[in-house]
Amino acid sequence: MRRIRGAHGAPSRALVMTRRRVLILGGGHAGVRCARELLEQRRSPDELDVTLVSRENVEVWHGLMPQIVSGVLQAQHVLIPLREILRGATIYSREIESIDPVARRAVLSLGGESDEVTLEADYLVIALGSVTDLSRFPGLSEHALQTKTIGDFIHLRNHLIEMLEAASVTTDAAERQRRLTFVVVGAGYAGVEIASEANEFLRASLRAYPMIAATELRVITVDILTRVLPTFNDRLAQRVVDRMRMRGIEVRLGVGVKEATAGTIVLADGSRIETRSIIATVGIGTNPLVRALPIELQRGRIPCDAFCRVPGWPGVYAAGDNAAVPDPSTGQAYGAMVMVAFGEGKQAARNILADLRGQPPEACRPARFGEVALLSRSYGVAQVRGIALHGWPASLVSRALFLSFMPTWRRRLALALHWMGSALLSDRLTPLPIGRSNMVIPMRFAAGETIVREGELSGRFYIVTAGDVEVLQRVDGEERVIRKLGPGDHFGEIAALGNRRRTATVRSLTPTSVLSLARQDFAALVEHLPALHDALEAYPTSRSSPSPAGGGEQGGHVTAT
Numbered sequence: 288m289r290r291i292r293g294a295h296g297a298p299s300r301a302l303v304m305t306r307r308r309v310l311i312l313g314g315g316h317a318g319v320r321c322a323r324e325l326l327e328q329r330r331s332p333d334e335l336d337v338t339l340v341s342r343e344n345v346e347v348w349h350g351l352m353p354q355i356v357s358g359v360l361q362a363q364h365v366l367i368p369l370r371e372i373l374r375g376a377t378i379y380s381r382e383i384e385s386i387d388p389v390a391r392r393a394v395l396s397l398g399g400e401s402d403e404v405t406l407e408a409d410y411l412v413i414a415l416g417s418v419t420d421l422s423r424f425p426g427l428s429e430h431a432l433q434t435k436t437i438g439d440f441i442h443l444r445n446h447l448i449e450m451l452e453a454a455s456v457t458t459d460a461a462e463r464q465r466r467l468t469f470v471v472v473g474a475g476y477a478g479v480e481i482a483s484e485a486n487e488f489l490r491a492s493l494r495a496y497p498m499i500a501a502t503e504l505r506v507i508t509v510d511i512l513t514r515v516l517p518t519f520n521d522r523l524a525q526r527v528v529d530r531m532r533m534r535g536i537e538v539r540l541g542v543g544v545k546e547a548t549a550g551t552i553v554l555a556d557g558s559r560i561e562t563r564s565i566i567a568t569v570g571i572g573t574n575p576l577v578r579a580l581p582i583e584l585q586r587g588r589i590p591c592d593a594f595c596r597v598p599g600w601p602g603v604y605a606a607g608d609n610a611a612v613p614d615p616s617t618g619q620a621y622g623a624m625v626m627v628a629f630g631e632g633k634q635a636a637r638n639i640l641a642d643l644r645g646q647p648p649e650a651c652r653p654a655r656f657g658e659v660a661l662l663s664r665s666y667g668v669a670q671v672r673g674i675a676l677h678g679w680p681a682s683l684v685s686r687a688l689f690l691s692f693m694p695t696w697r698r699r700l701a702l703a704l705h706w707m708g709s710a711l712l713s714d715r716l717t718p719l720p721i722g723r724s725n726m727v728i729p730m731r732f733a734a735g736e737t738i739v740r741e742g743e744l745s746g747r748f749y750i751v752t753a754g755d756v757e758v759l760q761r762v763d764g765e766e767r768v769i770r771k772l773g774p775g776d777h778f779g780e781i782a783a784l785g786n787r788r789r790t791a792t793v794r795s796l797t798p799t800s801v802l803s804l805a806r807q808d809f810a811a812l813v814e815h816l817p818a819l820h821d822a823l824e825a826y827p828t829s830r831s832s833p834s835p836a837g838g839g840e841q842g843g844h845v846t847a848t
C-alpha cells in the first residue's frame with residue numbers, strides 16, 4: 288500500500304494492492320543485488336512487486352572511485368543508473384525519513400518543500416550502508432576531505448589541482464610547503480588506493496608546474512594499525528608498502544591521529560604535520576536511520592540470523608554494510624565489503640522468494656573470489672582463489688574482476704573502452720569545478736502561489752526581498768490569515784530548526800521574490816552566530832499565537848512556519 292500525505296497531515300489518498308510487495312531501502316550494492324535477484328527470479332504465481340528507495344538514482348561503485356582522483360576514470364564511469372538495471376522495479380529516488388520495522392513501513396520525503404510518501408510492504412529489506420563519522424577525531428570533521436560520495440571524489444581532485452596552483456604562486460615558504468603536503472588518514476582499501484592515485488597524479492602533474500620541485504611534494508599515509516590492507520596476506524601487504532615508499536609516499540603505520548586544525552594534523556606520538564590537505568578514509572559510522580531503530584545494534588549494525596532475517600521483526604531482512612550476518616562456519620559477522628554486500632543482497636532476495644513459496648531459507652555464504660586493489664594504471668595487488676599477484680598481472684586481474692561485476696555488457700564495454708582511452712590519452716589537469724554560483728537561492732512566485740504548505744516537511748528558510756505574502760494556519764478545519772509579511776521579513780525558521788514540519792502555509796499576495804537557504808546551512812548559521820540566534824529567540828509569541836481570522840498584520844519579523 289502506498290499513501291500520500293496531504294498538505295495538512297491527513298492521508299489524501301491510498302492505493303490498495305493485493306500483490307505482495309518487497310520494499311528495499313538503499314540502492315547500493317546490497318539493495319541493487321537484492322532487487323535484481325527478485326526481478327530475475329520471480330515467477331507469475333509469486334505476484335510480487337519490487338520497490339526500491341534510494342537517495343540517488345544510481346548505484347555507486349566505490350571501489351572504482353579512487354581512479355577519479357588521478358583522472359583515469361570520470362564520475363559517470365563509476366555510476367550505474369538504477370533505471371537501466373532494474374527494469375520492472377518501482378524506484379523512488381528520495382530521502383528516507385523514518386522506518387517502522389514492525390509495520391514494515393518507511394516514510395520518504397520528496398526533498399525541498401513537498402508532500403511526503405509512506406510506503407508499506409510485506410517484506411522490508413534494510414540496505415542503507417554506512418556513513419562517515421569523524422567525530423572521534425577532533426578537527427577532522429571540520430578540516431578533512433571526505434571520501435564517501437562521488438561529490439567527495441570530484442572535490443578531492445579539484446582540491447589537489449587547486450593546491451598545485453596555489454603553491455606555484457605562494458611566496459611564503461611555510462605556506463607553500465603546507466600546500467604541497469597531503470596526508471591520507473587510513474590504510475585500508477580506500478586509503479592505500481587514494482594515496483597511490485593522488486601521488487601518481489600529483490607527481491605526473493609537476494611537468495606543468497616547473498616552479499615546483501618533486502622533492503617539495505609530500506604524500507603521507509597514516510594508520511593506527513601496523514600494516515596496510517588487513518584482508519591481504521602479510522607478504523602482499525608488505526609489497527604494497529614497499530611500492531608506495533618507492534614511489535615517494537611516506538607510510539607511517541602504528542600511529543593514530545590525535546587532532547587536526549585548518550593547517551596542521553597532530554599524530555598520537557606528538558608529531559605535527561603542517562598541511563592544507565587531510566584526506567580521511569577512516570570513521571565508518573552507523574546510518575542515523577539504523578541507529579534510530581528500536582533494537583540493540585551489534586557494533587553499529589543490525590543483528591541478523593544467517594538467513595539475513597532480523598529476529599523479532601517478521602518479514603524484515605538486512606543486507607550489506609548495515610547488517611551483521613553471521614558466517615555459519617565461524618559465527619562471526621561478515622565484514623563490510625563489496626562481495627559480502629552482493630552475497631547478502633542476493634540471499635535476502637532468495638529467502639524472500641523461498642518464504643513466499645513455502646520453502647526453507649538458506650544461509651548466506653557470499654562468494655569469495657578474493658581481494659583486489661588497484662594502486663595505479665599499471666600496478667595492482669590481488670589475492671584470487673589463493674593465488675597472490677602483484678604488478679601489472681594483478682592490475683589486469685583486478686580490472687577483469689571489476690568488468691565481470693558490471694551489470695550489463697554495455698557498461699562493461701564502456702568501462703573497458705574508457706580504461707584503454709585514458710591509458711593512451713591521459714587527462715591530467717582538467718578540474719571539474721562544481722561549486723554553485725549561489726548558495727543562497729533567489730526565487731520568484733506569482734501572486735497566489737504557495738511557497739510553503741502547513742504540515743509538510745521543511746526544506747528551506749526564506750527572506751522576502753520584494754512583494755507581500757500572507758501566512759495562514761488551519762484552525763478548526765478552516766484556513767485563517769495570521770500574518771502578512773513584506774520585504775525584510777522572513778519565515779521558515781521554526782520548521783527548519785525544530786520539528787521539520789511546517790506549522791503554517793505561506794502564499795504570495797503579489798508577485799514576490801525571496802532568498803532561500805537550505806535548512807542545514809541555516810541551522811549551522813544559527814548555531815554559530817549568537818546574534819542571529821538571539822534575534823530569533825526574541826520573538827517567541829508571534830510564532831505560536833494566531834491573530835483573529837483575517838486579522839493579518841503588516842511588518843512582523845518572525846512567523847509560524
Ligand SMILES: Cc1cc2nc3c(=O)[nH]c(=O)nc-3n(C[C@H](O)[C@H](O)[C@H](O)COP(=O)(O)OP(=O)(O)OC[C@H]3O[C@@H](n4cnc5c(N)ncnc54)[C@H](O)[C@@H]3O)c2cc1C
Nearest residue numbers: 313314315316317342349383415416607608623624625628
Ligand atoms: C572509497 C571506497 C572504496 C572502497 N573500496 C572497496 C574495495 O576495494 N573492496 C571492497 O570490498 N569494499 C570497498 N569499499 C566498501 C564497499 O563499497 C561497501 O562495503 C559496499 O558499498 C556496501 O554496500 P551497501 O549496499 O551495504 O552500502 P552502500 O553501497 O553504501 O549503499 C547504501 C545506499 O543507501 C542509500 N541511503 C542511505 N541512507 C539513505 C537515506 N536516508 N535515504 C535514502 N537513501 C539512503 C545510499 O544513498 C546508498 O545508495 C569501499 C568503500 C569506499 C567508500
